[in-house]
Amino acid sequence: MPEAATADIESTPIAVDLHAEFENSGVKDVLAELDRDLIGLAPVKKRIRETAALLLVERARRSMGLAHETPTLHMSFTGNPGTGKTTVALRMADLLHRLGYIRKGHLVSVTRDDLVGQYIGHTAPKTKEILKKAMGGVLFIDEAYYLYRPENERDYGQEAIEILLQVMENQRDDLVVILAGYSGRMERFFESNPGFRSRIAHHIDFPDYEDEELLQIAVKMLEQQNYRFDDAGLAAMRDYIARRRQQPHFANARSIRNALDRARLRQANRLFEGAAGPLSADALSTISAEDIRASRVFAAAPSGGKEGM
Amino acid sequence: MRITQGAFSFLPDLTDDQIRAQVQYCIDNGWAVSLEFTDDPHPRNTYWEMWGHPMFDNPDAAALLMELAECRKVYGDRYIRVVAFDASHGWESVKLSFIVNRPAEEPGFRLEREEMGGRMIRYATKPYAADRPAGARYA
Numbered sequence: 334m335p336e337a338a339t340a341d342i343e344s345t346p347i348a349v350d351l352h353a354e355f356e357n358s359g360v361k362d363v364l365a366e367l368d369r370d371l372i373g374l375a376p377v378k379k380r381i382r383e384t385a386a387l388l389l390v391e392r393a394r395r396s397m398g399l400a401h402e403t404p405t406l407h408m409s410f411t412g413n414p415g416t417g418k419t420t421v422a423l424r425m426a427d428l429l430h431r432l433g434y435i436r437k438g439h440l441v442s443v444t445r446d447d448l449v450g451q452y453i454g455h456t457a458p459k460t461k462e463i464l465k466k467a468m469g470g471v472l473f474i475d476e477a478y479y480l481y482r483p484e485n486e487r488d489y490g491q492e493a494i495e496i497l498l499q500v501m502e503n504q505r506d507d508l509v510v511i512l513a514g515y516s517g518r519m520e521r522f523f524e525s526n527p528g529f530r531s532r533i534a535h536h537i538d539f540p541d542y543e544d545e546e547l548l549q550i551a552v553k554m555l556e557q558q559n560y561r562f563d564d565a566g567l568a569a570m571r572d573y574i575a576r577r578r579q580q581p582h583f584a585n586a587r588s589i590r591n592a593l594d595r596a597r598l599r600q601a602n603r604l605f606e607g608a609a610g611p612l613s614a615d616a617l618s619t620i621s622a623e624d625i626r627a628s629r630v631f632a633a634a635p636s637g638g639k640e641g642m
Numbered sequence: 643m644r645i646t647q648g649a650f651s652f653l654p655d656l657t658d659d660q661i662r663a664q665v666q667y668c669i670d671n672g673w674a675v676s677l678e679f680t681d682d683p684h685p686r687n688t689y690w691e692m693w694g695h696p697m698f699d700n701p702d703a704a705a706l707l708m709e710l711a712e713c714r715k716v717y718g719d720r721y722i723r724v725v726a727f728d729a730s731h732g733w734e735s736v737k738l739s740f741i742v743n744r745p746a747e748e749p750g751f752r753l754e755r756e757e758m759g760g761r762m763i764r765y766a767t768k769p770y771a772a773d774r775p776a777g778a779r780y781a
Binding site: 436437439461464465466468469470504506507508 | 697699700701702703704705708709
């Protein structure tokens with residue numbers, strides 16, 4: 334035993350170069366990627382940077398023998414739909430993996446249906462199955478508040494919550510749980526389940542995108558599919574975003590993606606029906622104003638678009 | 643008498659960390675790991691009872707360790723083994739199995755001789771544990 338103790342002391346570093354750690358662990362790459370790929374979301378990026386710094390310092394402390402407990406890594410992501418919660422969760426899994434806090438770095442994304450069973454005795458095995466699948470990685474529970482249904486006291490969601498809490502507490506080394514959902518409803522969920530609140534260390538709020546940010550996202554999305562806007566198309570898209578926001582079921586980037594999918598459909602139709610000769614690559618990959626302006630959104634709100642639907 | 647079936651059975655019992663490392667090796671090879679238990683230690687007793695389903699899509703050994711903890715809670719007084727099944731075409735069979743839990747006391751086997759006609763003798767090995775009814779053998 335004394336030999337082991339001295340060996341332990343010898344292997345303990347005296348000083349840690351945090352910047353070298355930062356570069357070598359690959360955390361720098363993840364954060365740079367996050368900055369590059371995700372438009373807007375400044376407060377989220379800031380929180381992730383802070384979390385990464387905390388984890389890096391914690392890891393350094395651990396290597397020097399100053400800390401032994403695994404820090405609580407469970408998180409909650411709150412924000413409106415389409416604000417990038419799942420995307421950020423994926424990056425988070427990568428980040429935690431590179432820092433060595435999780436062993437595999439995969440993300441298992443589930444909703445209530447995947448955790449809660451339909452009859453007595455069905456929930457526990459189902460929840461455990463998912464937990465087992467997520468071990469070594471991150472369990473992402475989307476719209477987590479649906480797990481708890483106060484109006485039905487025999488709802489099986491409670492059972493799933495109990496198993497989750499138990500594993501979140503006892504197997505902190507094995508998996509990280511991220512709960513996601515709308516801010517208001519998550520707040521109420523945490524109020525009625527204080528066990529969750531106390532086990533979650535990091536609350537990150539996702540703001541809605543600005544119109545200009547959504548436009549950048551639209552351009553980026555098209556770029557990834559080798560499409561582009563012409564000038565009139567870009568203006569139409571800007572118009573579209575402003576109007577779409579006033580309408581119900583606006584889901585930020587997701588609405589944009591759907592709009593672009595429909596615009597591509599219309600573009601294909603326009604080319605198919607209108608083309609009189611061979612088409613250039615340019616024509617095949619240009620989304621113009623008429624592809625966007627044909628949208629229902631413009632029909633519904635011809636003026637300022639304030640009245641909604 | 644310590645029974646020796648499967649891999650590693652001549653070694654001292656594996657610790658949980660060693661089990662985890664072995665299981666992770668199996669998973670990394672793409673084998674589906676599962677748990678089986680029995681209270682009949684006869685060497686020809688091939689088919690043990692299954693504990694849960696084989697884990698085809700769990701990337702981490704922690705899942706099996708969690709199941710093992712549960713299984714030990716219920717059947718801690720029996721033999722439990724890890725089985726790693728290779729589902730790839732041409733194999734479709736168990737690649738590795740090893741015992742991860744055994745009863746506190748293993749009474750061993752007795753040799754039975756049955757006299758037949760013409761001075762012939764037939765031999766059989768019977769576990770002492772099997773004298774008692776299934777389920778109450780190692781209580």
